[in-house]
Amino acid sequence: MNKSKKVPMDTKELLASLEKDARRISNNDIMKARSFMLNYVKFLPEKYKKAYSTELFSYYYETFMEIKGLRSNPVIEEIDIETYNELVKNYSQQFNEDPLESYFQRFMSVVTPYLIFITKKPLHPVGMILPGGMTIMEPNGEYYCPIKNKQTEVDIALCKYCICKDNEEVVKTDRYMCGKSFRY
Known part of the structure; x- marks a missing residue:
């Protein structure tokens, strides 16, 4: 770069x-x-x-x-x-x-x-433990991060460039998966 x-x-x-x-x-x-x-x-x-x-x-x-x-x-x-x-x-x-x-x-x-x-x-590997004890997840080929939206106010954080979606989106997606459940 x-x-x-x-x-x-x-x-x-x-x-x-x-x-x-x-x-x-x-x-x-x-x-x-x-x-x-x-x-x-x-x-x-x-x-x-x-x-x-x-x-x-x-x-x-x-x-x-x-x-x-x-x-x-x-x-x-x-x-x-x-x-x-x-x-x-x-x-x-x-x-x-x-x-x-x-x-x-x-x-x-x-x-x-x-x-x-x-x-x-993702900028962090799937399954890696992050602060708070949660991990990067990959249900159904989509990446989710528990701290993605929490880092938006940190100027030097690279999270905004990462492919991961915030974990909150997993909950929204899970509601529409016709009975398939996903555990955190």
Whole structure:
């Protein structure tokens, strides 16, 4: 998500850019990004620390390796340039203190747009425990997050770009599923 580059106009251009950026990130860079994440979560309660340091980073790493290994042609769709530029700006404002942050930011600048614009997957893995003890869910191929709408007032939160719907929408949807029930 380098600001000096031409802004991708569609998913094919974005994917080509992300693949190129992924090849420039070394294993050492990834280790430094992981170190940042471990430091970042060290004061969280143990169950959240594990979720964020292990599950979340593994999800990002697997996504990164998927990008790095891609040799396919994606379905070409237009990308909302305004949303993309807002994401880049929002993301670049998040990091500024720890020397390892730049490695994490670079790593995530490849992973985040891929999840949002290419694969249309959540920014957190399905089943990951979030504050409050609830998890990201995927009933019937739709993604739901228990904290999506609670993060709208957090300026640096990336939730507004995430494919997940708020959990409240599961309740609305469940009413119309003809007797099929869904447990939280």
